[in-house]
Amino acid sequence: MATYRQVMREVLRNFILSTPLRARSPAHLFDLSSVSLFGAETPPGKVARATGLTDRVGEGGRSVYLDVDEELTVVIAVTGAVVRSEVQGLLRLRTQVSFCPEMRVALNEDLIIIGDQREAYGGPCISNVTFHPAVDLRDFGTQRVLRVTPVHGQTTLMKYQLLDELPTPLPFRLISSMEESPQSNRLVVCLKLRCDLPPRCHAVKVRAQLTVPSVVIGVTQELGSADQSANFSAQERQLVWSVPRLLSGAQLQASFGLTAKPPAVPSPLELGPLSLTFEVPGRTWSGLTLRYVRFLTPHGTAATSATSPPHRWVRYTTHSLSYIFHI
Incomplete structure (x- = not known):
């Protein structure tokens, strides 16, 4: 019987044309630390579906959600002239993880803040910017990067306004x-x-x-x-x-x-x-976007799949707060 098994093993070995490869872990598949996903233009449908995922994604619902949410206030006269236009926006963080390493959120590199001394040209322009006390701003002035250690629950990291003329035509x-x-x-x-x-x-x-x-x-x-x-x-x-x-x-x-x-x-x-x-899903009217979202290890290096960082999801949405036509 042993001889028969040896013969069959040798016969089957001739049909094996390649060696097996180790499958990539689910955490590695969702690792976005080295991909500029959030700064890229993403079709609105894909943004909405991606941010609608539930705790079934990943292991134990280890997910972090970032919402760039803007509200439009517009008043249009009978003649069609714009009497008033304003954007109120916020960057909201929602965490489903009990403990997270430090996270870095990078905004537009050319983001202009009215009253700021930093030189920038041609980028989105916002004003009246306020931050949550937990946000570390040491890299914001030079790199437009927010540093924060997420806690379980919901936190509004930043609020801002955009007054007068909007950079994007009215919808x-x-x-x-x-x-x-x-x-x-x-x-x-x-x-x-x-x-x-x-x-x-x-x-x-x-x-x-x-x-x-x-x-x-x-x-x-x-x-x-x-x-x-x-x-x-x-x-x-x-x-x-x-x-x-x-x-x-x-x-x-x-x-x-x-x-x-x-x-x-x-x-x-x-x-x-x-x-x-x-x-309007998948769109901001100020032009503010996120370049990347990364987690750091306790040693200060970028987290990799081996350190199992939480999954990251970003959603851009514009709502109407008050959009009035006089007729």
């Missing part, structure tokens, strides 16, 4: 027209909402809320596409027009007939303003 423009019909006690309002987001960007949860004249008791609607919806509340004098997703370059169109009880006629002077809410 939405509105074209409106009105037609009075006294004979039928109606006011017809036509709205065109144009999405001027950069290419490959999109907005979600787009919702326009329009204040109607006090005499309006009913609304008829003609919507330009099947994914749009509209609802009217006479008690709150609000017409809500919404769409779940809007791509760059797209245009929404709708027509609403506002009807009053005779003999009253809706007045255009009582119409508006229109308030728009939305969310």
